[in-house]
Amino acid sequence: MRVRDVRLPAVALTVVMAVAATSGCGGAAPVAAPVPASSVPVSEAAVSPSPTPELSPSLVPTPTRSPSATPSKKASASPAATRAGGAGPRTAGLAGKTIVIDPGHNRNNFQHAAEIGKQVPDGNGGQKTCDTTGTSTNDGYTEAAYTWDVAQRLAGLLRAAGANVVMTLGADTPWGPCITERARIGNTSKAAVVIGIHADGGTAGGTGFHVMEPGLPGPIQAESHRLAIAVRDAYRAAGMRPASYIGTDGLNPRVDMAGLNLSTVPKVMLEGGNMRNASDAAMLKSPEFRQKTAEALVTALSTFLS
Numbered sequence: 628m629r630v631r632d633v634r635l636p637a638v639a640l641t642v643v644m645a646v647a648a649t650s651g652c653g654g655a656a657p658v659a660a661p662v663p664a665s666s667v668p669v670s671e672a673a674v675s676p677s678p679t680p681e682l683s684p685s686l687v688p689t690p691t692r693s694p695s696a697t698p699s700k701k702a703s704a705s706p707a708a709t710r711a712g713g714a715g716p717r718t719a720g721l722a723g724k725t726i727v728i729d730p731g732h733n734r735n736n737f738q739h740a741a742e743i744g745k746q747v748p749d750g751n752g753g754q755k756t757c758d759t760t761g762t763s764t765n766d767g768y769t770e771a772a773y774t775w776d777v778a779q780r781l782a783g784l785l786r787a788a789g790a791n792v793v794m795t796l797g798a799d800t801p802w803g804p805c806i807t808e809r810a811r812i813g814n815t816s817k818a819a820v821v822i823g824i825h826a827d828g829g830t831a832g833g834t835g836f837h838v839m840e841p842g843l844p845g846p847i848q849a850e851s852h853r854l855a856i857a858v859r860d861a862y863r864a865a866g867m868r869p870a871s872y873i874g875t876d877g878l879n880p881r882v883d884m885a886g887l888n889l890s891t892v893p894k895v896m897l898e899g900g901n902m903r904n905a906s907d908a909a910m911l912k913s914p915e916f917r918q919k920t921a922e923a924l925v926t927a928l929s930t931f932l933s
């Protein structure tokens with residue numbers, strides 16, 4: 628979807644948010660005007676099972692610091708997995724922690740339009756579709772394939788570091804699950820942290836990544852903001868630029884994401900790049916860069932949990 632290049636001063640107390648019709652993958656952006664239908668990439672619209680209902684614009688406070696509500700976990704007997712010599716990602720603080728990985732969408736969603744099209748609460752007084760197919764590159768590499776691959780790489784690295792990894796979907800999950808179920812899994816797992824993985828479907832000229840963080844005031848907002856900064860910094864260091872077309876310096880507080888609104892544990896959702904941009908797409912399609920992405924997320928989670 629088209630979004631305007633909205634730049635906000637770092638000291639802004641409020642952010643005007645409006646949500647455009649979208650695939651629901653999280654690519655909806657703060658915009659200042661209705662989105663012309665002609666700006667929606669045809670193939671993205673074609674793979675979307677149904678439009679996401681629009682929400683009324685609302686004023687959203689930016690994240691503010693407040694006492695941490697991070698659940699603490701008992702130390703486990705897992706050996707420390709910090710690598711010697713500086714090679715590989717930072718892993719301090721990961722051993723024994725429960726980390727939920729939420730790969731956006733599902734590779735089989737396109738075969739289950741009815742199931743994923745039902746309406747579920749968005750955690751902010753509205754409703755959204757249960758799940759969507761997500762976007763894809765112009766040559767057909769799907770967001771669902773990307774998120775699954777990065778998630779598998781991330782899970783392997785985290786397990787090697789002694790973390791207890793919970794996935795919101797498995798290889799045999801037929802569709803979805805719904806965004807409400809994804810949030811429930813994070814909450815009932817008593818996760819120390821939940822990391823969602825997506826890629827965006829913006830306009831072809833827009834580049835870079837953004838990290839969506841909870842925009843609603845609440846007990847997880849401050850810690851999620853700290854997590855968002857850790858993810859932003861690590862992923863930028865891996866070589867992807869913060870988005871040119873959405874968010875501010877790679878961060879994007881949101882009030883329309885059920886997965887964030889319904890979470891009771893710190894959570895962010897990485898939009899790892901714009902699949903509709905040729906440069907970003909080349910990076911997202913690269914197995915080597917997806918490995919770097921997973922390693923960056925390990926470093927970010929270590930930074931957050933240490």
Ligand SMILES: [Zn+2]
Pocket residue numbers: 651652653654731732761762770824825826
């Ligand atoms: Zn998505």
